[in-house]
Amino acid sequence: MNPARYRILGRxxxxxxxxxxxxxxxxxxxxxxxxxPTDDQESLRAIExxxxxxxxxxxxADVYGFGWSEHLLGQVLRQRRSAVLxxxxxxxxxxxxxxxxxxDPAHLRFALEQSLRRLDTPYVDVYQLHNPPATVISDPRTAxxxxxxxxxxxxxxLGVSARKVADALAAVRTGWYDTVQVxxxxxxxxxxxxxxxxxxxxxxxxxxxxxxxxxxxxxxxGPRSRFAATDFRSSxxxxxxxxxxxxxDRLRTQLPxxxxxxxxxxxFVLAAKAVSVVIPGCKTDSQVAExxx
Numbered sequence: 001m002n003p004a005r006y007r008i009l010g011r012x013x014x015x016x017x018x019x020x021x022x023x024x025x026x027x028x029x030x031x032x033x034x035x036x037p038t039d040d041q042e043s044l045r046a047i048e049x050x051x052x053x054x055x056x057x058x059x060x061a062d063v064y065g066f067g068w069s070e071h072l073l074g075q076v077l078r079q080r081r082s083a084v085l086x087x088x089x090x091x092x093x094x095x096x097x098x099x100x101x102x103x104d105p106a107h108l109r110f111a112l113e114q115s116l117r118r119l120d121t122p123y124v125d126v127y128q129l130h131n132p133p134a135t136v137i138s139d140p141r142t143a144x145x146x147x148x149x150x151x152x153x154x155x156x157x158l159g160v161s162a163r164k165v166a167d168a169l170a171a172v173r174t175g176w177y178d179t180v181q182v183x184x185x186x187x188x189x190x191x192x193x194x195x196x197x198x199x200x201x202x203x204x205x206x207x208x209x210x211x212x213x214x215x216x217x218x219x220x221x222g223p224r225s226r227f228a229a230t231d232f233r234s235s236x237x238x239x240x241x242x243x244x245x246x247x248x249d250r251l252r253t254q255l256p257x258x259x260x261x262x263x264x265x266x267x268f269v270l271a272a273k274a275v276s277v278v279i280p281g282c283k284t285d286s287q288v289a290e291x292x293x
Contacts (some may be wrong), residue, residue: 009276010205012157012178014085016277018270020057021050022209026072027065029228034227035215035281037222040072042284047076048051049122049285051084051120059181059279060132061089061161061208062110062115063099064204070118070195078120087179087207088115089161091130103129103136105145114147126179128159134170137162143176161209165190172204179276181207186217186268189246196274205276211269212262212280216244219261262290 006015007104023033026043050058058077060069070088090111093102115124127146129136136142137160149155159179162168168180168191180199184191188210199206212218214233225241227233248261255264262280269278280291 007276009085009126009207010055010179010199010204011203012126016057016085017054017292018275019045019055019266020059020207020275020277020279021055021288022279022281023058023060023069023073024173025065025283027069029065030068031066032187035233035283043072044076045285046282046288047073049288050282050292051076051080051149053288055109055288055292056083057085057087057277057279059087059209061092061128062090062118063092063130067114067118070115074118074120081121085125086119086121087126087128087159087181088119088124089128089130090115097121101131101133103132103142105141108142108145109149116154124154124155124161126157127155128161128179128181129288130161131163132160132167134215136168137167137170138174143174147176149179159207161207165195167196169198172199172202174228174234175202177204179205179207181209181279183210184269184272184275185211185213186251186265187213187244192272192274196272197213200274206274208269208275208278211263211278215281216248217251217258217261217265219248221245221248260290263293 005018005020009016026038028038029036058073060073090108091101091103092099093107146158157178159169160177161181165182168182171177171180182191266278269275282288
């Protein structure tokens, strides 16, 4: 074990391997947010590979594959439960329709029970509100509901996965949340300006998502890339795709010898001292090997 590759997750005081496992990509295309079709056996191998390489932090959400990502993680992690931290999210009510936002305490209670069942665990380490508006983040009733789950032993720490940096800042300022999850990468650096210093000062753990910019910083897409209909990137317009491809081409010319685009992107994120863990999406064991390497 290399101590230099482990960090503290804010006020939770938990030590985590600096590169975690982002569970969105293994949800498949059966519903919810998706990166397109997956192979479940390949997904299970990816989770096993992450464990074998020392990964201790696994992030998912109930809406990823309408619960399928949680289900697959539960199959593997239940055997090593005490050795890992599991973070999941709630706030999209796909149980009663297309998945409208719902942060009512009664829904959060229901969603948590469903997540615990799929993950096959009596507790979730970090339970996160999924893209809540600022009004929900700062509503004492929301925090009271989450704290009630904590008192029951069903969750250990409270978190917010923020759509915008401003929402993450609002979460930190309440003093109620132990972690915030936010987008940060070579193409989107706003979080470093005000959020990172404030979170560090208040000992709120920073979980960085989308370090590879939804796969673009993997260096495998170009201006003519096309995605499966069930992949949310299929809705991006041609102008956006072309601009992303151009920016990635520019960054590729700056790569140090022997370093892949993926590794350069993750090194950039981890250079920020305030970051506790980065969670690149992982579909295959080869992706896990590159990400954690």
